[in-house]
Amino acid sequence: MSDTLxxxxxxxxxxxxxxxxxxxxxxxxxxxxxFLWLLNQTELTKGNLSTHLGKLEQAGYLEVKKQFxxxxxxxxxxxxxxxxxxxxxxxxxxxxxxx
Amino acid sequence: xxxxLFDATRRVQRxxxxxxxxxxxxxxxxxxxxxxxxxxxxxxxxxPAWRVLNxxxxxxxxxxxxxxxxxxxxxxxxxxxxxxxxxxxxxAPEGVAKAAAIAIVAAMTAAVFVAMRSAAxxxxxxxxxxxxxxxxxxxxxxxxxxxxxxxVAGPVIVLISAAIAALDRSFESLFVAEFGIIGAILTAxxxxxxxxxxxxxxxxxx
Numbered sequence: 475m476s477d478t479l480x481x482x483x484x485x486x487x488x489x490x491x492x493x494x495x496x497x498x499x500x501x502x503x504x505x506x507x508x509f510l511w512l513l514n515q516t517e518l519t520k521g522n523l524s525t526h527l528g529k530l531e532q533a534g535y536l537e538v539k540k541q542f543x544x545x546x547x548x549x550x551x552x553x554x555x556x557x558x559x560x561x562x563x564x565x566x567x568x569x570x571x572x573x
Numbered sequence: 574x575x576x577x578l579f580d581a582t583r584r585v586q587r588x589x590x591x592x593x594x595x596x597x598x599x600x601x602x603x604x605x606x607x608x609x610x611x612x613x614x615x616x617x618x619x620x621p622a623w624r625v626l627n628x629x630x631x632x633x634x635x636x637x638x639x640x641x642x643x644x645x646x647x648x649x650x651x652x653x654x655x656x657x658x659x660x661x662x663x664x665a666p667e668g669v670a671k672a673a674a675i676a677i678v679a680a681m682t683a684a685v686f687v688a689m690r691s692a693a694x695x696x697x698x699x700x701x702x703x704x705x706x707x708x709x710x711x712x713x714x715x716x717x718x719x720x721x722x723x724x725v726a727g728p729v730i731v732l733i734s735a736a737i738a739a740l741d742r743s744f745e746s747l748f749v750a751e752f753g754i755i756g757a758i759l760t761a762x763x764x765x766x767x768x769x770x771x772x773x774x775x776x777x778x779x
Contacts, residue, residue: 499581504660511658515584543655550659565578 482571488533489564493518494526498535498553498561506539506552527551535560586718589662593766594649596759598641603707604756605633611749656775696744700751704734707755722762730755 489498496516501507513523530536535557539550553561589595609630616623650659712727714720737751 496581499578500585502578503581503585503663505663507660508654508658511588511660514658515588 482567485567486560486564488529488535489561491526493522494530497523497526497530498557501536501551501553502558502561504552506550508551509549512551530557533557583718585660585662586714587720588657588660590714590718590720590723591657591766592649592653592770593763593768594645594652596763596766598645598763600756600758600760600763602634602637602641602756603752603759605637606630607749607752607756609633610745610752614745614749653770696747697738699744700738700747701734704738704751704755705731708734722766726758726762730758 489495493516497512500512500515509523509527512527513520516523518526527536527538531538535554537552537554539552541548541550609626613623613626613630616626646661650661708727708729708731710727711723711730715723715725715727733754734751737747737754740747740750742750
């Protein structure tokens, strides 16, 4: 087995899951985004999106900022530097394997 | 499997273009200099009013682009944030953005300079170059977002610019015509997109 293919077995599974891959890709392109925007773009259910965001936060890939807009709670998400680096590494590994 | 960023970029750009605010802003950035140039035609170059209009024109074009870049996400979030959610786009790192801005200004200056030096019809060439540039950028946006209106507007602007460049008029008149028409096309696209956006019920996610 070539090194690049072997690299696939070492892919970051936190990012590799399709829904999380979409979330990370969307956040990679933005400085920050709120829950509603992510909900609209990913078309996941609220519960599902919450779970995936929680996993990304646990892995240290997401920074969560909780605020209030008037009396309404408002949650903003942004990728941490570590999250960005891991996503770039993931893309590099995938591209190398599929080349 | 394609690069995940390809699909994500397309989603972000489509979401970004849905409300038409980007086109309305771009339309303003073309229409305002055209209207100011048209107003300048009524004054002599020595007239203080001409100078004021000239300074205004430069203020609209140069800081206007940067102000629009800063203000657009904030306006969008203020008006439509509670409906579609909020996203602040990540701009290119400051060094890259500066280098790109310098490269664009240098390329445009060089193009105008070459047109003026190398051809008797520099007016024609300058009008053609600016029209081709605007049309090409719109076409590229259309390709990356898959939005038909950009794919159509790009070639239409190139054709209109070619037709305007063929006219035997002063540079100022041709500039007014070209920038006025490009601005009008972008504004019309923005108004139509905004109308459609407001008529569409908010996303089911709400």
